[in-house]
Amino acid sequence: NLLAINDVPLYNVSHLLGFFSIFNTPHFATMQFTHSPSDAVAGNRLGGFVNMTTADTLRHRMSGDLSIGPISSQGTLRLPVGKHSLLTLSARQAYLNLLYGQWLKIDDEQMRYSFGDYNLTWLYQPNVKHVLSFDFYHGGDRVQYGNGLSDMDMHMKWNNTMAAIHDICKTDHGYIRQTLYYTHYSNYFHLSQSALTLELPSGITDLGYRCDFLHDSVKTGAEVISHSLQPQAPRISGLFENHQPQQRQHSVEASIYADYTLSLSPFVGSFGLRTIYYHHDGFRRIAVNPVLSVKWDVNSQGALSLHSSLKHQFLHRTGFSDAGLPTEFWFSSDSNCPAQYAWNTSLGYDTWLSNRMIRISIEAYYKLLYHQLEYNGNIFDMLYEAYNLHDVLLHGHGHNYGICLLIEKRKGRLTGWISYAYGRAKRHFHDSQYSGWYSASHERIHELNAVATCRLSKRWSVGGTFVAASGTPFTAPRNFYLLNKNLLTVFGEHNAQRLRPYVRLDLSANYDFRSRKGRRSGLTLSLYNVTMHGNDIYYRMKVYKDGFAGKPLRFALSIMPSVNYYYHF
Secondary structure (H helix, E strand, O other), X not given: OEEEEOOEEEOOOXXXXXXXXXOOHHHOOEEEEEOOOOOOOOOOOOOOEEEEEOOOOOOOOOEEEEEEXXXXXXXXXXXXXXXXXXXXXXXXXXXXXXXXXXXOEEOOEEEEEEEEEEEEEEEEEEEOOEEEEEEEEEEEEEEEEEEOOOOEEEEEEEEEEEEEEEEEEEEOOEEEEEEEEEEEEEEEEEEEEOOEEEEOOEEEEEEEEEEEEEEOOEEEEEEEEEEEEEXXXXXXXXXXXXXXXXXXXXXXXXXXXXXXXXXXXXXXEEEEEEEEEEEEOOEEEEEEEEEEEEEEEOOOOEEEEEEEXXXXXXXXXXXXXXXXXXXXXXXXXXXXXXXXXXXXXXXXXXXXXXXXXXXXXXXXXXXXXXXXXXXXXXXXXXXXXXXXXXXXXXXXXXXXXXXXXEEEEOOOOEEEEEEEEEEEEEEEEOOOOOOOOXXXXXXXXXXXXEEEEEEOOOOEEEEXXXXXXXXXXXXXXXXXXXXXXXXXXXXXXOOOEEXXXXXXXXXXXXXXXXXXXXXXXXXXXXXXXXXXOOOEEEEEEEEEOOEEEEEEEEEOOOOEEEEEEEEEO
């Protein structure tokens, strides 16, 4: 639940329809993915993280990437500036409406969607031991959705902006890395229907400083972040005025951490400690997070690993869904909503076969979670009832457990991987009307992923992606009724229903033209959702001309063909 660029956190950066990668990938050199943080350096989050890193070495020749297609276009330019610096510029723009506008519908209701994101990285290296860099990122999405039968009109737009300065000094035994950064997320949601208008602004702004010091087997560091948060603040006008602003929250999060790695062949152990101080409007907390990691090289081809940690998270995220929609918002821990924390333990085994051509990984995990929150409201209740954030939150605790299996082939004409995950996420709430255990809103019991690429010849290659997963839980409405012209909803058992299983197959084929002097170009033909399976996005209240009904929201364009021209130099 953390996405970052060079360790600088970003918020709600996912694009709406799932067609696009989260980041402008040619701009970055590597991606770090950790599903269960095993050191004290990781940020104050309970889950895993994705960290995109830019290149830290100079290039002395200009290079670039270009991709042009009917859905989106992207360009990256790497430009040497003198002998000691490199400027990298990237831009990406999506424009589905131009070609797919008449088919871009949800349940036969017209939708318009576009987004763009832009990156700039300046790298300055006066000598081999000193690197200074500057990162800038901006991304923005726009959605317009209308229902002619009910005169409903919905607009959404959300933006992310990040700027950071990094200073790295390399030593004979490690390095010193400092980062000063600014990151800002804002969301605007507008819904109008008949004589009612609803707006839901929210956002978060961070100003932070981080310093990491590595010396041989010891890594220490400190981080200070100033958060300015705007929780969801309804503004209602029309038949009645119901402006209920939520006070902007200000908090400070300071952390000091250290990791020590000890190698006693065939064992490698890592021991860490992270101490956190959190302050928000008179609410102060100090948390200590121990981390233990042990790796045993069973033989030259396999290793067994054990990780255990205690993690705290002082920022809460919630909203109408857990699908990464921009209506989700962040707010601070306080006496009413204490910080989340979790005990996590995982046991894994990795082995290599066939001269390290095939990798097999299996991991089992168990996590105890405390002070968990789930959003229990909807837009219609917000329109017709007084809004208070704490009234629509369920408080409780829970546990997650499961097992993951990965089989990966890294060499040969055919490469790819297959993974299967079984996982449960159960919650128990303190409210007396919610007795027993419930599935968390994001729980997917089964999930199968497969990715493959095959080189057929010097010119042709084909690829495919297959995803199959259990549907996520939701709380279905039992009935609706009007009271003094106010629409009230009666719901059934919490998270007792599930969306249909998610199934999708994507196929692609690449044809490379002749390469000349390091320049490469070609065409990519692709088909999104080849099986034309109708996947549910989430469950919602649908407005008809003569009433309301609960039904799943689906993307009407079941299959999407595309062709892209790419050029690399």
